[in-house]
Amino acid sequence: MAHHKKIGIRGASPRRKKKHKKSRRNIDRQGSIMSTKAEFMSPDTDVTKFRIAVIESLSDGESKTGTNLYEGELKPLTLKDESLTASLHVVNDITNFKRAIDEIADSLGGDELVTLHIEAHGAGENGIRLASGDNLGWKDFMDECRKLNDKISGLLVVTLSMCYSFPILGSIDPTQRAPFKAILLTNRDVTVDEVERGFTAFYNSYKNPLDVFKATGVIRDEVNKGDEKSSPFHLMVADHIFDLFTNPDRDPDGFAHIVNDNFCRLKAQYPEYTRERTEKEIRAMMNDLAKNGRDYFLFYDRVKGKELMELTEQNKRKNQWV
Known part of the structure; x- marks a missing residue:
């Protein structure tokens, strides 16, 4: 008997247990990951508008860095450029955060791209700490x-x-x-001064996704x-992230943990399992995903060959890290 579906290879944290999830391809077909009014952008769309949407979730008494960025930098930039718009969404808890995402999605024009800027506290492995004190987990954040x-x-x-x-x-x-x-992303704690200076400089050099490396x-x-x-600020691009996650040899120690965790679990259920068989099956799954899942992950099945995919080539030239 083969037990491929019971092997977990998600993510870069092999010690974390993952629950089985319904196929995202099926979810996409049902349209449930989009807000009710959303229709995806056609690859033939001429993009003419660019929005920077700021979501701020900071407690009373804290410096409102998101509001300051919006009022002091982004709004003035929109007055100079008719193609650029900005919006500010102040939220307190998870429910309001999700509502803000839906509002942004529903209000986007068919020829408009959006950049999402989050002003909040990082909670490490637990995700984003909101003003209410609740943590919005990373998985839930990425779903949004x-x-x-x-x-x-x-x-x-x-x-x-x-x-x-x-x-x-x-x-x-x-x-x-x-x-x-x-x-x-940030790879350490940052101060109010660092984020205020940093993102003022960033958005004075940024209009649309093609400017992200600059x-x-x-x-x-x-x-x-x-x-x-x-610098604590680092850029990661989806293309590179996918390639890292589907390469079993990029982190030998991490891959060994994945194999060991799955072997121990499978061995308890199926005594005939060996470590060698476990590793072989995981490698096969990762290789299959690398071959057949990349275009789906990156939306290339929808927009492959279009001008804005220049991000990929820029990323390759920049060695994935900026």
Whole structure:
């Protein structure tokens, strides 16, 4: 008997138990990952508008960095450029956060791309700490991002203005649609001064997704400890993330943990299982996903060959990291 479906290879955190989820392809066909009014962008669409949507969730008494960014930087930029719009959504809890995402998705024009900027506190492995004190888990956050990314056919850029947001990478599921095209992360705690200076510089260099590499270079030049490499801000692109997750040899120790966790679980249920068989099956699953799932994850099955996919080539030239 083969037991492939019982092997878990999701994400970069092998010790975390994952529940079986319904096929994202089936969910896409049912339309349930999009808000009720959303229709995805056609690959033939001429994009003429670009929105920066700020979601802020900060407690009373804290510096309202999202409001300051919107009022002091983004609104003035929209007055100079008719193609650029901005919106501010102040939320307190998970329900309001999800409502804000739905409002953004439902209000997008058919020729409009959106960049999602989050001002909140990072909660490490637990996700995003909202003003209410609740944590919006990384998986749930990416489900919300996916609503927007699906509507604009995989071209969502996300910027996270918060402490230590790198753990989000361990919750990405390469069998689903990508939650974003690119994400700007932090690899340490950041100060109010660093995010205010950094994102002021970033958005003065950023208009649309094709500017994301240039703007990331600007924020890294603005915020560092003497050299650009010490900056806490890093850009990751969905193409590179997928390739990392489907390469069993990119992290030998991590892959060994995945094999061991699955072997122990399977051996308890099926005594005939061996470690060698477990590794062989996991490698086969990862290779199959790399071969057959990449276009689906990256929305290339929908928009392949279009001009905005230049992000991919830029990413390759930049070596995936900025």
